[in-house]
Amino acid sequence: MHKKLFIPGPVEVKDDVLKMMAKPMIGHRTKEASKLQRDISEKLMKLFYTENQIILSTTSGSGLMESAIRSCTRKRAAVFAVGAFGKRWYEMAIANNVPADLYEVEWGTPTTKESVDEVLATGKYDVVTVTHNETSTGVMNPVDEIGEVVKKYPDVVFLVDAVSSAGGAKIEVDKCGIDVCITSTQKALGLPPGLAICTASEKAIEAARQVEHRGFYLDLVKLYDTIKKKDHQYPSTPSLSHMFALDYKLDKILEEGLDNRFNRHAEMAKYVRNWANEYFELLPDERYASNTLTNIKNTREISVGELNKALGERGFMISNGYGKLKEKTFRIAHMADTTLEEVKELLENIEDILKL
Amino acid sequence: MHKKLFIPGPVEVKDDVLKMMAKPMIGHRTKEASKLQRDISEKLMKLFYTENQIILSTTSGSGLMESAIRSCTRKRAAVFAVGAFGKRWYEMAIANNVPADLYEVEWGTPTTKESVDEVLATGKYDVVTVTHNETSTGVMNPVDEIGEVVKKYPDVVFLVDAVSSAGGAKIEVDKCGIDVCITSTQKALGLPPGLAICTASEKAIEAARQVEHRGFYLDLVKLYDTIKKKDHQYPSTPSLSHMFALDYKLDKILEEGLDNRFNRHAEMAKYVRNWANEYFELLPDERYASNTLTNIKNTREISVGELNKALGERGFMISNGYGKLKEKTFRIAHMADTTLEEVKELLENIEDILKL
Incomplete structure (x- = not known):
């Protein structure tokens, strides 16, 4: 049963969306594939209230979280964790030899703007990571308030894990000043797992260009530049099935x-x-x-x-x-x-x- | 049309296989998900003629190629390239600050066992990468002959890119002494893109344990250990749709x-x-x-x-x-x-x- x-x-996925996962294949270097990425981007820009570039990655949400913290940290990252998934940012930094400090709170309590302000005021950090919605505790952090504080520090790149909230709660990326906002398909968007999504500001990409070793598959700059230069295509073959379903599902979300x-x-x-x-x-x-x-x-x-x-x-x-x-x-x-x-x-x- | x-x-995918991409979701931390991974592994072990562990990664084939070269290189990697995808191994190493040397041949010619022997005899390398099938040139390298040579160097981990051949040409992983043999779903296996597959020998994993910074999402040891410790599950949510289709498709391949x-x-x-x-x-x-x-x-x-x-x-x-x-x-x-x-x-x- x-x-x-x-x-x-993973969440329940509606039958009509599942059917789109079964569409026949197309070449990933075709105009059709470029149009698919462009259409998806335009719809996701509405969902994220942003003018920033949309990037898809054939990974889980963790893939793009690692991508963002490794690619954007030039000096040191301040990781604010309110549970297990917040802490994951820190594990990712350490696993990549990226300097980072972990700021944890008691499970069930949020990250406050005051704590972020205090930490960033030290001048030690050029990246800050915040979890929008932490599924290990059920806490939703006030990223809008935190964003106001981060804006005081123009060199700091603001990374937000919205994996379990985007599509289910309003996140105004540009208004909040979020440089990289990450989600994945299998949560509030209502699709199967297998594709991660982020918004990427020019500030984030320019910061990343200063980092020498960003890896290959998860290199945020490589993803960004390929989309820009190769008419909305990707360095590697993406999960076209997820893209078909996402494109369709975003229409349904905007219709709702x-x-x-x-x-x-x-x-x-x-x-x-x-x-x-x-x-x-x-x-x-x-x-x-x-x-x-x-x-x-x-x-x-x-x-x-x-x-x-x-x-x-x-x-x-x-x-x-x-x-x-x-x-x-x-x-x-x-x-x-x-x-x-x-x-x-x-x-x-x-x-x-x-x-x- | x-x-x-x-x-x-991507290749043509048969309708019955596409239909399996549309199966309803299950929890990825359930016995059902464990059984799915176990069943897939058993079938892939037959396809690869191996007793080694099967690892799936929700990435393209490039994801696991990067995973292997970054995770396993303790000293220096010798990259043998017969075309663009062979060279990609080298780009991956450099992007991760992994010491590597590139050995290229004229496009259209193969990697020979003699050239591999000569390079490994220097004693400089503990990883060697070979492309089984290079789609930029249409060359299929003699990995069996090369494998015989690599066996002379017990410290060297043998990585093979079989992305565009596994399932379409015989690769006897254990007989050839391949430590990590990588493929992905959208080539000779006849599935949509979105999932990468590799075999991993204990030797490869033990080598990787000696490497300090292997990253997070593509860490071969993390993938291996989670499968072993958590009853065939993964650190992050995998693409269940691809797993449903792969499990089904492997039955069809073995039936053929x-x-x-x-x-x-x-x-x-x-x-x-x-x-x-x-x-x-x-x-x-x-x-x-x-x-x-x-x-x-x-x-x-x-x-x-x-x-x-x-x-x-x-x-x-x-x-x-x-x-x-x-x-x-x-x-x-x-x-x-x-x-x-x-x-x-x-x-x-x-x-x-x-x-x-």
């Missing part, structure tokens, strides 16, 4: 309307948070709770594994707590094309299983 | 029979070579001509661009010469599920257009 996915990616889509996510999140407050507790500070995923403290000491097994028999799947939070929390994703009705159905099933 | 692809990837499949490729190659010798000339030394792609010298000084345009109107696509060989050669790929009948039909159309 297929299980309806309420996990933070970005504000409608973000509001639907906010409404689902509010419903799940109210439910969590009634029967359990929220892990994150509610003022910074995510609109795409809710992380719930297991205050009743249920077996999350058993709950998920019982849900599986009814055709649903949620997520256990991440890493050190396994069995201590459980996570319900409400992203992409999930509806409030489906969320209600899931929660009713949980109530029924747990006899709440 | 859809154009039937006779280009060296590996020898039958390799013979079909040999037969198509022989036919195209004979045709080329009749009307044009072969670029490569015929003793080393590829079984998956034929590179033909444009001795009649036709416009390859115009020929391809005329073919396009009839529903076919071939490739122009690569890079510096543009208009000087043209290339016909005969790989994956292409049949001799389809090759004949293409060549008849070329004869008709060129009035041969």
Whole structure:
């Protein structure tokens, strides 16, 4: 039996979108392929509220995160982590011999503009990384407020992990001054995994040009320059199937309307948070709770594994707590094309299983 | 109109395989996902005639090539190039500050066991890279003979780019002593682009453990260890759609029979070579001509661009010469599920257009 996915990616993908994954192949050095990349870019520029270049990478979101921190750090990167995926930026820097410092907070609390300001004021850094939406904790950071602070430091390149939020929450890239904003297909955009997406400012690319060893496959400059010089093509063969599906899906997203889509996510999140407050507790500070995923403290000491097994028999799947939070929390994703009705159905099933 | 692809990837993908790209999503941390990776691995071990670990990477073939040369080079890499893709190994090394030397030959000639022996005898190298099948020239190198020579140097890790040949020509990984043999889905395997595949020997992984900075997303050790420790799962979310299709397609390949499949490729190659010798000339030394792609010298000084345009109107696509060989050669790929009948039909159309 297929299980309806309420996990933070892969998400449920609609049948019409899946069908686009099955389109016949075309040459990746053809005008048709250039047009596909151009069309996708124009639609993604709307979604990200940006005039910056859109870059696709046939990797998971991690691929472009590594690409950004390795390519753009000339001096030293300040990594602000509010959970496991924030910390991943730091691991990526260290694995590439890129100088970086990690600034962590207690899981469930956000990155504040004050902390970013204090750290950048030291003058030690030329890159700052922030997680917009952290799925290990369910925190959504105020990237707009943080962006205002980063603007005070003109040499600092601002990298944002929006892997689990872009398409489900409004991120105004240009207004926030985000230099590289990264996401991937299998989260709030509602596509299968296999393709990463970022916006790249000229400032980010110029910074990267000063870095000598940026690697090959994940070199942000190589990706950028090839798109510019080779009529919107890529250095290597991209996942055309994902591009067909993404192009189609972006039309559907724009048809729904970005504000409608973000509001639907906010409404689902509010419903799940109210439910969590009634029967359990929220892990994150509610003022910074995510609109795409809710992380719930297991205050009743249920077996999350058993709950998920019982849900599986009814055709649903949620997520256990991440890493050190396994069995201590459980996570319900409400992203992409999930509806409030489906969320209600899931929660009713949980109530029924747990006899709440 | 859809154009039937006779280009060296992406190739034509059969409808039943395309349909598998449209399967509904599953969680990538489930037993179902582990089983999928395990099943794929077992089938690929047959295709590569190996007991080594199979590793998948959501990248193009270039991703795993970079992964291998960066991860495994402790001292210095000897890169043997017979064309543009061979040279790419060298560009990857340089882009990662990995010490490497490039050994090039005239385009159309192969890498010989004697040249490899001579270079390795210097004792300067602990990695050697060889292209099995070079699509820029149409040369297929004798990796079995080269492998015999590499075995004389027990510290040397043997990396082979089989991106455009695996699944279309026999490569006995263990017998040849290949430590990392790399391919990707969109060539002779007959799938859409978006997933890379390699075999990894324990020797390669142990060598890589001695390298301090291997990066994150393309770290061969991280990929290997996660598969071993986490029940055949991956550090990041893989392209499940490609995995569904690959699992299915490998069944079809094994049903066809590996020898039958390799013979079909040999037969198509022989036919195209004979045709080329009749009307044009072969670029490569015929003793080393590829079984998956034929590179033909444009001795009649036709416009390859115009020929391809005329073919396009009839529903076919071939490739122009690569890079510096543009208009000087043209290339016909005969790989994956292409049949001799389809090759004949293409060549008849070329004869008709060129009035041969």
